[in-house]
Amino acid sequence: MVQHGIMGTKLPCTGSHEGSGTVVAVGSSVKNFKVGDRVMGGIIYHSCGTCGDCRGPETSTQYCTNAAYCGVKGADGYFAEYARIDSRWAAKLPDKVSFETAAPLACAGCTVYKGVVLAGLKKGEWIALVGSGGGLGHLGVQFAKALGLKVVGVDARDEGLELTRKGGADLVVDARKGDEAAVKEVKHVTNGEGVAATVNVSDAKTAAATSCAITRMHGTVVQVAQPDNVTIPFQELIFRDIRLRGSLICSAQEANDMLQLVSKHNISVNANAFKGLGDMEKLIELAESGKMKGKGIVIMDQSQIDAEGKGVM
Numbered sequence: 001m002v003q004h005g006i007m008g009t010k011l012p013c014t015g016s017h018e019g020s021g022t023v024v025a026v027g028s029s030v031k032n033f034k035v036g037d038r039v040m041g042g043i044i045y046h047s048c049g050t051c052g053d054c055r056g057p058e059t060s061t062q063y064c065t066n067a068a069y070c071g072v073k074g075a076d077g078y079f080a081e082y083a084r085i086d087s088r089w090a091a092k093l094p095d096k097v098s099f100e101t102a103a104p105l106a107c108a109g110c111t112v113y114k115g116v117v118l119a120g121l122k123k124g125e126w127i128a129l130v131g132s133g134g135g136l137g138h139l140g141v142q143f144a145k146a147l148g149l150k151v152v153g154v155d156a157r158d159e160g161l162e163l164t165r166k167g168g169a170d171l172v173v174d175a176r177k178g179d180e181a182a183v184k185e186v187k188h189v190t191n192g193e194g195v196a197a198t199v200n201v202s203d204a205k206t207a208a209a210t211s212c213a214i215t216r217m218h219g220t221v222v223q224v225a226q227p228d229n230v231t232i233p234f235q236e237l238i239f240r241d242i243r244l245r246g247s248l249i250c251s252a253q254e255a256n257d258m259l260q261l262v263s264k265h266n267i268s269v270n271a272n273a274f275k276g277l278g279d280m281e282k283l284i285e286l287a288e289s290g291k292m293k294g295k296g297i298v299i300m301d302q303s304q305i306d307a308e309g310k311g312v313m
Helices: 101-118 137-146 158-167 179-189 209-215 234-239 252-265 277-290 301-307
Strands: 021-022 036-040 068-070 126-130 149-154 171-174 195-200 214-224 245-248 271-276 295-299
Touching: 021 101, 021 209, 036 101, 101 137, 101 252, 101 271, 101 295, 101 301, 126 137, 126 179, 126 209, 137 158, 137 252, 149 158, 149 179, 158 171, 158 301, 171 179, 179 209, 195 209, 209 214, 209 234, 277 295
Parallel strands: 126 149, 126 195, 149 171, 195 214, 214 245, 271 295
Antiparallel strands: 021 036
């Protein structure tokens, strides 16, 4: 979206809105972090503190529309040796969560975690993720399982289906078989009803429609993916009384909750690691090929990864 000018990014701007690393300096008003802390940095930078989302309640925060966004608009991002971050949107890493795990969680993790939480389900209920084998989806499957939900994973790539199974989905559905087959498979395991809620993280043209089709009457669809248009047949949306919600990113407290969940349940990020900015072309080529399993990361400082592996951080 930055490349296509959708975000109104003024260049030059250092890219990447997800990062993790070690604090080397803190501002005079920062009280909750110290030099040496291992942290996950967020996308939000200099939120205004006065708008409705900033005032809260905390857990209902979508994001501050008056803020700058690291690597996207008004603030530099994480493709650099050092990055300035907003302490109000950063989170300390639990001991068991590595830098390589944390970086993709800073946006992808926070985004899909919010979608799963926003569905508002109780333990034992069924949730579906459409696009379950992608960078966000494979995390969403694991989050949902860790929260005690039963999970349907829907994907249209062999790589995505493989990653969905690896994440522990209770039912894996190949979207290439069509909506009719998907609905049949989902109803077979949900007492003929469909799932209670679906989180759509696929920008395929038919993904939103599929999400509604596999969701039970009066159920909820949380739209996270950002295609040019969200297209749903009116029969699915209106005749079946589907609640459609948009969701972007979680709040600061929810980011901390997510990291605790990751630590407690050993949730893993399927990371494709590249060494330094010199490998950026290779990363982009993989991402655009449709063959990537999980998330791509760029390691800017190998010494931090090495030190972490030796337990000396």
